[in-house]
Amino acid sequence: MGLLTILKKMKHKEREMRLLMLGLDNAGKTTILKKFNGEDVSTISPTLGFNIKTLEHRGFKLNIWDVGGQKSLRSYWRNYFESTDGLVWVVDSADRLRLDDCKQELSALLLEERLAGATLLVFANKQDLPGALSKEAIREAMGLDDIKTHHWCIIGCSAVTGENLLSGVDWLLDDIAARVFTAD
Amino acid sequence: MDAQDVNQGNNNNNDDDGGGGGIRIPERLLRREQARQEDAERRRKAKEKQSVTEENSEFFIVAFNRDREAVEELMAACSGSDRDADAQTLDRAAAQTQELQKFLNDSVMFLAQYELRQAQASLQRLQTSLAEKRDEVLPKKKFAFRSRTRAKEPVPDAVGPPPVPGPGPGPATAPDGVKADVTPHAEQCGFSDMAAAVLTKTSEEIDKQDVLLSHLTDCRVRLYGSPCTVHIKHVRGCEILCGPVTGSVFVDHCSDSTLAVACQQLRTHHATATRVYLHVTSRAIVEDCSGVGFAPFTWSYPTLDRDFEASGLDRARNNWDQVDDFNWLAAGTPSPNWAVIAEEDRRTTWDL
Numbered sequence: 001m002g003l004l005t006i007l008k009k010m011k012h013k014e015r016e017m018r019l020l021m022l023g024l025d026n027a028g029k030t031t032i033l034k035k036f037n038g039e040d041v042s043t044i045s046p047t048l049g050f051n052i053k054t055l056e057h058r059g060f061k062l063n064i065w066d067v068g069g070q071k072s073l074r075s076y077w078r079n080y081f082e083s084t085d086g087l088v089w090v091v092d093s094a095d096r097l098r099l100d101d102c103k104q105e106l107s108a109l110l111l112e113e114r115l116a117g118a119t120l121l122v123f124a125n126k127q128d129l130p131g132a133l134s135k136e137a138i139r140e141a142m143g144l145d146d147i148k149t150h151h152w153c154i155i156g157c158s159a160v161t162g163e164n165l166l167s168g169v170d171w172l173l174d175d176i177a178a179r180v181f182t183a184d
Numbered sequence: 185m186d187a188q189d190v191n192q193g194n195n196n197n198n199d200d201d202g203g204g205g206g207i208r209i210p211e212r213l214l215r216r217e218q219a220r221q222e223d224a225e226r227r228r229k230a231k232e233k234q235s236v237t238e239e240n241s242e243f244f245i246v247a248f249n250r251d252r253e254a255v256e257e258l259m260a261a262c263s264g265s266d267r268d269a270d271a272q273t274l275d276r277a278a279a280q281t282q283e284l285q286k287f288l289n290d291s292v293m294f295l296a297q298y299e300l301r302q303a304q305a306s307l308q309r310l311q312t313s314l315a316e317k318r319d320e321v322l323p324k325k326k327f328a329f330r331s332r333t334r335a336k337e338p339v340p341d342a343v344g345p346p347p348v349p350g351p352g353p354g355p356a357t358a359p360d361g362v363k364a365d366v367t368p369h370a371e372q373c374g375f376s377d378m379a380a381a382v383l384t385k386t387s388e389e390i391d392k393q394d395v396l397l398s399h400l401t402d403c404r405v406r407l408y409g410s411p412c413t414v415h416i417k418h419v420r421g422c423e424i425l426c427g428p429v430t431g432s433v434f435v436d437h438c439s440d441s442t443l444a445v446a447c448q449q450l451r452t453h454h455a456t457a458t459r460v461y462l463h464v465t466s467r468a469i470v471e472d473c474s475g476v477g478f479a480p481f482t483w484s485y486p487t488l489d490r491d492f493e494a495s496g497l498d499r500a501r502n503n504w505d506q507v508d509d510f511n512w513l514a515a516g517t518p519s520p521n522w523a524v525i526a527e528e529d530r531r532t533t534w535d536l
């Protein structure tokens with residue numbers, strides 16, 4: 001079923017989706033959010049608490065929550081899980097030393113019952129950096145192929161150049177829409 | 185949205201359809217959606233039952249008031265007659281106030297607007313009177329790092345939220361899985377595992393690279409040029425001077441060191457007894473740090489102007505003294521974990 005057909009079948013209020021952006025601090029979550037929304041990304045400060053952005057995209061109203069990734073804030077993540085349609089997990093592709101930490105946090109997250117129905121998009125961000133790992137290397141290092149509990153997809157992107165941000169979000173929307181509104 | 189909504193959507197012609205007329209959603213689709221939602225509802229209810237005692241605003245109000253009164257009692261106990269005892273009591277009061285802030289933060293999701301505002305206002309008053317009390321019984325102390333070897337002062341333990349539970353035994357964490365090679369790659373620009381050395385990189389070597397400095401002890405590092413990002417991990421007794429960085433500088437585990445950096449963001453974790461000479465165009469943060477001093481970036485070298493230009497950093501915008509401490513979210517009381525380095529104590533020469 002095409003997106004347009006799905007859209008037609010949905011009532012206005014159902015065209016709202018809640019997306020949660022998580023990942024370690026410094027991964028580029030806030031930069032992705034602002035870039036996607038066409039804002040200046042050179043003045044972004046480390047996130048204290050969270051940002052919420054509501055934007056329209058392809059007929060959907062997206063409520064995007066960007067939650068600080070600092071260690072002291074990670075235990076608050078669970079406060080934001082309720083009714084999440086899509087989870088955007090952002091990875092700093094050049095931060096090899098924290099990939100393990102990144103993997104652990106993601107697998108802990110996927111055990112959360114309240115995220116059970118959510119689609120997972122992994123953004124292998126900072127692809128513009130010369131030392132960035134490819135999305136295939138990240139897929140392997142993070143053991144993404146072992147994820148059987150969620151629909152997932154990994155996309156290499158750069159929040160600074162904007163490369164692939166759209167295709168990532170589009171995949172996420174298509175998957176959510178299809179999952180929720182398609183008959184088997 | 186509940187199951188009823190879906191049924192209505194079927195019966196009524198929907199005006200949002202853009203003229204497509206009443207679209208019939210097949211019966212079996214509706215049943216599926218309904219079942220899905222009933223299931224979600226069941227799970228939610230079960231969960232709610234479990235956590236109802238915590239996530240209950242009445243419980244919150246009682247616990248909040250009890251803890252607030254405890255802080256007030258601590259403050260009242262400071263008579264001004266015994267300085268050390270008062271200092272200790274006030275540190276405890278500050279730690280408990282911070283705990284209260286965390287409790288409030290944690291409860292935001294289920295509190296009504298009114299309760300939230302009340303609690304926030306009450307916390308604000310508490311912080312103000314705590315700051316006043318401190319001024320009253322303890323004269324201001326100046327923060328300085330005159331001696332590096334002085335034993336660390338007992339800073340009130342930064343009260344963190346409860347530790348994040350370890351990851352479960354999900355398949356993704358199986359230790360025997362194939363490991364991709366994620367150690368620093370051969371062409372990684374930077375220095376690792378060195379001691380007592382002078383290490384430099386030229387502008388040409390640095391040119392827009394992501395730089396990693398790790399496991400360095402007693403080294404003097406000079407990075408001339410403009411990296412796009414810098415990671416500094418596990419360094420001790422080092423002096424690290426770095427040209428303008430387009431993106432962020434990420435510091436983790438750094439002690440007894442001096443850093444001079446210009447960057448868009450500075451993120452400092454697990455740093456102790458470290459001085460940072462900083463140009464930052466957005467913000468610097470510290471987390472799990474103590475004894476970190478900040479002063480403006482004053483390092484200079486022949487091609488600095490050119491490198492600033494290449495980095496894209498705004499030279500006129502330097503927020504070096506606006507540091508957020510992620511372990512100290514209490515408004516009004518300054519973080520004990522970082523301070524501005526007094527002008528007379530700042531480094532003025534940088535020659536090797």
Ligand SMILES: Nc1nc2c(ncn2[C@@H]2O[C@H](COP(=O)(O)OP(=O)(O)O)[C@@H](O)[C@H]2O)c(=O)[nH]1
Binds near residue numbers: 030432
């Ligand atoms: N080179 C590069 N830098 C990025 C990219 N995305 C984010 N950054 C930088 O990484 C740092 C952290 O970004 P931020 O969005 O604050 O991270 P967050 O903690 O995940 O919200 C900032 O200095 C950004 O400019 C990217 O795609 N490429």
Ligand SMILES: [Mg+2]
Binds near residue numbers: 067
């Ligand atoms: Mg952020």
